[in-house]
Amino acid sequence: MSLSLNPIGIMRTPHRDIEGMPIQPPGAGEFEGTLHLRPELAEGLRDLDGFSHVHLIYLLHKVEGYELTVKPFLDDAEHGIFATRSPSRPAPIGLSVLEVLQVRGNTVRLGRVDMLDRTPVLDIKPYVPDFDVWPADRIGWFAGKSGNADSVRADGRFRESGRRVKRSA
Numbered sequence: 001m002s003l004s005l006n007p008i009g010i011m012r013t014p015h016r017d018i019e020g021m022p023i024q025p026p027g028a029g030e031f032e033g034t035l036h037l038r039p040e041l042a043e044g045l046r047d048l049d050g051f052s053h054v055h056l057i058y059l060l061h062k063v064e065g066y067e068l069t070v071k072p073f074l075d076d077a078e079h080g081i082f083a084t085r086s087p088s089r090p091a092p093i094g095l096s097v098l099e100v101l102q103v104r105g106n107t108v109r110l111g112r113v114d115m116l117d118r119t120p121v122l123d124i125k126p127y128v129p130d131f132d133v134w135p136a137d138r139i140g141w142f143a144g145k146s147g148n149a150d151s152v153r154a155d156g157r158f159r160e161s162g163r164r165v166k167r168s169a
Helices: 039-045 146-150
Strands: 009-012 032-037 053-059 093-104 107-111 119-126
Touching (some): 032 119
Antiparallel strands (some): 009 119, 032 107, 053 093
């Protein structure tokens, strides 16, 4: 099966390199970025300024290949890729909940950006607490570690080769 997606826009952020950037939005409090939507899609932003947050779905465009077990940024033990938020994934799709700061024309200024500059954006969805917040009685290996996401920064661990599997075209 092959899948082709056409990005709706490009994110401009202050993060030029993976190393040193925030690993999740809670660690990106001071960073803002701008989504530049394709001009012909601008009408689709109508009413978005009525939301405080959005889900941004994007392509992890600088990560090549993947491993099925990884050492995530918040732990020293290996975990299965689908039990982590590692950027090194079989389907390189990222998801962040970001603050909506301003909507103007075909641009959206967003707060707490945790993605690289020039990241291709696949979709925007409004964040609605009644739909998106669920009580969780277990969070696996993240227990006692997820609170560290505000201070941990990305390093080069997902640039290493090792047993990385190449994505098929």
